Amino acid sequence: MKKVFKEIPGAVVAPRGFTASGVFCDIKRLGTGKGSNKGPKRDLALIVSECAATVAGMFTTNQVCAAPVKICVPRVKKGAARAVVINSGNANACTGKQGMKDAADMVLFTELALNVPRGSVLVGSTGRIGVTLPMDEVRAGIIEAAVELGSTPAHADHAVEAIMTSDSRPKQIAIEFKLAGKTVCLGGMCKGAGMIQPGMSATGARPAALPHGGLHATMLGFITTDAAIPAKVLQAALEQAVAQSFNRITVDGDMSTNDTVLVLANGMAGHGKLSAADRATFQAALNHVCLELAKKIVRDGEGVHRVVTVKVSGAKSVKEADQAARAVANSALVKTSWHGGDPNWGRIIDALGYSAATIVEEQVDIGYAASGSKKILWSLKRGQPTKATYAALCAAAAPKEFDLHINLNLGSASAVMYAADLTEEYVEFNKGDVTDPTTLGG
Amino acid sequence: MKKVFKEIPGAVVAPRGFTASGVFCDIKRLGTGKGSNKGPKRDLALIVSECAATVAGMFTTNQVCAAPVKICVPRVKKGAARAVVINSGNANACTGKQGMKDAADMVLFTELALNVPRGSVLVGSTGRIGVTLPMDEVRAGIIEAAVELGSTPAHADHAVEAIMTSDSRPKQIAIEFKLAGKTVCLGGMCKGAGMIQPGMSATGARPAALPHGGLHATMLGFITTDAAIPAKVLQAALEQAVAQSFNRITVDGDMSTNDTVLVLANGMAGHGKLSAADRATFQAALNHVCLELAKKIVRDGEGVHRVVTVKVSGAKSVKEADQAARAVANSALVKTSWHGGDPNWGRIIDALGYSAATIVEEQVDIGYAASGSKKILWSLKRGQPTKATYAALCAAAAPKEFDLHINLNLGSASAVMYAADLTEEYVEFNKGDVTDPTTLGG
Numbered sequence: 001m002k003k004v005f006k007e008i009p010g011a012v013v014a015p016r017g018f019t020a021s022g023v024f025c026d027i028k029r030l031g032t033g034k035g036s037n038k039g040p041k042r043d044l045a046l047i048v049s050e051c052a053a054t055v056a057g058m059f060t061t062n063q064v065c066a067a068p069v070k071i072c073v074p075r076v077k078k079g080a081a082r083a084v085v086i087n088s089g090n091a092n093a094c095t096g097k098q099g100m101k102d103a104a105d106m107v108l109f110t111e112l113a114l115n116v117p118r119g120s121v122l123v124g125s126t127g128r129i130g131v132t133l134p135m136d137e138v139r140a141g142i143i144e145a146a147v148e149l150g151s152t153p154a155h156a157d158h159a160v161e162a163i164m165t166s167d168s169r170p171k172q173i174a175i176e177f178k179l180a181g182k183t184v185c186l187g188g189m190c191k192g193a194g195m196i197q198p199g200m201s202a203t204g205a206r207p208a209a210l211p212h213g214g215l216h217a218t219m220l221g222f223i224t225t226d227a228a229i230p231a232k233v234l235q236a237a238l239e240q241a242v243a244q245s246f247n248r249i250t251v252d253g254d255m256s257t258n259d260t261v262l263v264l265a266n267g268m269a270g271h272g273k274l275s276a277a278d279r280a281t282f283q284a285a286l287n288h289v290c291l292e293l294a295k296k297i298v299r300d301g302e303g304v305h306r307v308v309t310v311k312v313s314g315a316k317s318v319k320e321a322d323q324a325a326r327a328v329a330n331s332a333l334v335k336t337s338w339h340g341g342d343p344n345w346g347r348i349i350d351a352l353g354y355s356a357a358t359i360v361e362e363q364v365d366i367g368y369a370a371s372g373s374k375k376i377l378w379s380l381k382r383g384q385p386t387k388a389t390y391a392a393l394c395a396a397a398a399p400k401e402f403d404l405h406i407n408l409n410l411g412s413a414s415a416v417m418y419a420a421d422l423t424e425e426y427v428e429f430n431k432g433d434v435t436d437p438t439t440l441g442g
Numbered sequence: 443m444k445k446v447f448k449e450i451p452g453a454v455v456a457p458r459g460f461t462a463s464g465v466f467c468d469i470k471r472l473g474t475g476k477g478s479n480k481g482p483k484r485d486l487a488l489i490v491s492e493c494a495a496t497v498a499g500m501f502t503t504n505q506v507c508a509a510p511v512k513i514c515v516p517r518v519k520k521g522a523a524r525a526v527v528i529n530s531g532n533a534n535a536c537t538g539k540q541g542m543k544d545a546a547d548m549v550l551f552t553e554l555a556l557n558v559p560r561g562s563v564l565v566g567s568t569g570r571i572g573v574t575l576p577m578d579e580v581r582a583g584i585i586e587a588a589v590e591l592g593s594t595p596a597h598a599d600h601a602v603e604a605i606m607t608s609d610s611r612p613k614q615i616a617i618e619f620k621l622a623g624k625t626v627c628l629g630g631m632c633k634g635a636g637m638i639q640p641g642m643s644a645t646g647a648r649p650a651a652l653p654h655g656g657l658h659a660t661m662l663g664f665i666t667t668d669a670a671i672p673a674k675v676l677q678a679a680l681e682q683a684v685a686q687s688f689n690r691i692t693v694d695g696d697m698s699t700n701d702t703v704l705v706l707a708n709g710m711a712g713h714g715k716l717s718a719a720d721r722a723t724f725q726a727a728l729n730h731v732c733l734e735l736a737k738k739i740v741r742d743g744e745g746v747h748r749v750v751t752v753k754v755s756g757a758k759s760v761k762e763a764d765q766a767a768r769a770v771a772n773s774a775l776v777k778t779s780w781h782g783g784d785p786n787w788g789r790i791i792d793a794l795g796y797s798a799a800t801i802v803e804e805q806v807d808i809g810y811a812a813s814g815s816k817k818i819l820w821s822l823k824r825g826q827p828t829k830a831t832y833a834a835l836c837a838a839a840a841p842k843e844f845d846l847h848i849n850l851n852l853g854s855a856s857a858v859m860y861a862a863d864l865t866e867e868y869v870e871f872n873k874g875d876v877t878d879p880t881t882l883g884g
Binding site: 195342349 | 503504505506507533535536538570571572636637641694695696697698699773774775778779781782783784787788789791792793794795796800801802803804825826827836864865866868869870872873874875876
């Protein structure tokens with residue numbers, strides 16, 4: 001049974017006790033040609049809880065990991081936070097000792113500006129790699145953002161705009177639901193459009209189960225709630241939610257140096273002790289928010305025309321189901337055929353065949369369905385083309401979103417990937433123009 | 443010391459005792475809309491040795507493997523062959539029992555038409571997946587090709603044209619060199635433009651060392667020589683040569699169901715017993731032919747504007763060097779930056795960071811050099827940007843071919859990948875047009 005949650009306005013400021021702001025402080029170096037000026041103008045955001053919150057986080061497993069990630073990992077481990085400062089236009093990645101100093105100064109300056117305890121501010125950055133932050137501008141931005149803080153939906157809008165890079169539109173959500181008799185809110189915002197195939201873990205260390213060899217544009221996600229959730233419980237809940245959402249999307253198969261998801265829970269809903277059913281409800285709500293945000297990233301991926309949910313079942317193990325789904329979701333030939341609306345099962349079975357998953361050609365089923373529908377039009381059954389007409393298959397592969405069902409018929413494990421097509425616009429956008437450095441991405 | 447070999451005309455018919463032909467028998471279904479009519483008109487080729495030849499072969503490790511590959515593997519194991527029949531326009535892959543019968547009929551019919559012993563003909567196919575061969579046309583083509591056989595360079599030209607699919611130009615070579623006092627020839631031809639990241643082994647079984655998760659358009663390579671090389675020696679020599687050439691190229695990271703390389707050695711040069719030095723010369727010659735053919739595939743890759751030789755050194759192991767090189771060579775963001783001529787080391791170090799290879803950000807060197815030059819312009823040294831100007835780096839990344847040097851500074855292992863950029867033309871070509879099935883690729 002899938003829980004349906006009521007959406008409400010306000011995103012990250014919908015939960016009680018949270019304020020936010022987003023300002024322009026010229027980190028994007030608009031017009032100077034020195035930075036990345038993609039996306040909208042605002043480039044520094046704050047999210048603040050009026051009281052101490054518990055915190056959980058998930059971080060890129062890229063071995064090249066940005067300074068803000070290195071600052072956050074030990075802070076999140078302590079389990080408490082008050083605020084997050086985020087900038088776009090500069091990833092503060094591959095910036096060496098100066099980058100670490102800048103990230104540390106950024107959180108310290110924010111702590112002073114907000115008058116919150118030392119160690120209670122977290123930080124996220126996204127944008128060009130390998131360039132140090134313009135710290136004078138960052139400090140001016142923090143001061144202005146602290147002044148601008150507020151809890152109207154417009155404040156959330158400013159904050160989400162300030163974390164966008166190549167995103168074409170803001171991505172945010174808020175829902176409300178009952179927990180121990182009280183109304184509780186979960187709000188969230190995220191960014192990301194290219195360099196998208198996150199593989200995050202709690203510590204940035206790479207567990208054996210995470211995918212190698214294909215993940216990247218930074219994705220950042222920030223979630224707030226007025227539920228009261230102990231830090232350890234919150235971390236476990238976030239790990240489960242991210243495993244089913246942000247870690248299951250791919251735009252271009254490149255994993256970023258900066259991928260970060262944070263959740264702050266300030267307990268201001270004032271509910272009592274949670275029952276097992278309440279904890280399950282919170283988990284379902286967090287799963288829902290993370291999945292909706294993750295899907296928004298794929299839909300708004302650089303140059304993306306079509307979003308395909310790749311559903312692999314019948315694999316020998318979950319790991320193999322994941323490997324099969326990622327091989328299909330990241331194949332250049334499969335992705336260009338999606339762009340063309342071509343129901344080309346030859347390219348799909350080819351990708352399955354070179355994946356690390358065990359497959360047997362004579363067992364493979366491949367079919368198409370409308371998003372979420374169980375009515376599947378099979379193009380291949382047990383390795384043999386079905387009698388489905390080419391016109392019918394083309395119609396099934398034509399919508400802007402559809403489900404691709406792959407049954408390996410070798411076991412009972414399954415995995416899902418939310419994937420994007422590969423278009424001329426993606427290439428055009430990412431090749432940039434070397435004569436105009438402002439067009440060059442992270 | 444690199445041996446320089448003298449190039450001569452004639453390609454696969456340059457060695458004594460070999461004839462070839464290429465004809466059109468409508469496997470490509472030109473104008474009918476029922477097949478793949480990409481590439482030039484000819485679609486069936488023969489290569490024939492006038493006497494028994496030893497043979498060696500390497501085949502796709504894709505778990506979905508085409509009928510012609512399944513026919514060839516046991517035949518090559520026996521070590522002797524007389525001829526190869528090859529068709530384009532139809533891969534005879536994912537065609538079930540009918541496909542196996544068709545491939546078996548194709549070699550049997552060729553054996554009868556050429557009056558050569560049963561079991562002495564090998565077969566290769568390339569083109570659309572999942573469609574059975576038009577066998578009446580194939581038989582007519584074999585008869586005509588048998589009649590047309592000859593040993594002029596024009597015959598080799600017809601043969602190589604007949605194996606092309608999305609290739610924009612023929613790819614062939616012949617060289618001569620001395621072996622045990624006699625002049626010996628090695629000739630070769632190949633095809634391939636997309637679905638290119640071969641990972642071939644002698645049996646099609648996947649050794650642990652081969653890359654997973656990214657390989658595909660079929661590549662086919664056929665090599666002839668009048669040297670006398672025992673089958674086991676020839677197989678070992680081919681395995682070494684392919685490991686350094688065809689298995690080190692990538693256009694789009696997709697491995698095909700049909701990748702095949704065959705070598706026939708008929709001994710007609712009439713040389714005596716080979717010394718160790720002679721065997722080394724033969725190995726060097728075979729390495730040279732395979733590498734030149736492999737590079738031609740990357741240069742002629744679908745939509746390819748730039749070819750980049752990714753040279754990873756200082757890795758902890760050869761496996762890790764390979765993983766690092768493939769991550770960079772197959773990153774959508776790195777490949778689009780190459781297309782743009784953007785010396786974007788941020789995307790390169792990001793790809794290294796998410797690869798399965800161990801890397802330490804503070805140790806990584808990244809630089810550019812003219813093809814084969816040892817004069818490297820470093821953009822990053824030990825993780826820090828150098829003082830090289832952006833203009834100088836752009837100039838280094840501007841040529842149609844250049845070397846990308848990556849030193850991980852963690853060990854002494856190295857690996858090379860011959861890679862291509864990712865362009866709008868690649869996407870345009872591979873998305874096809876569902877309203878015109880003749881535009882849809884394999």
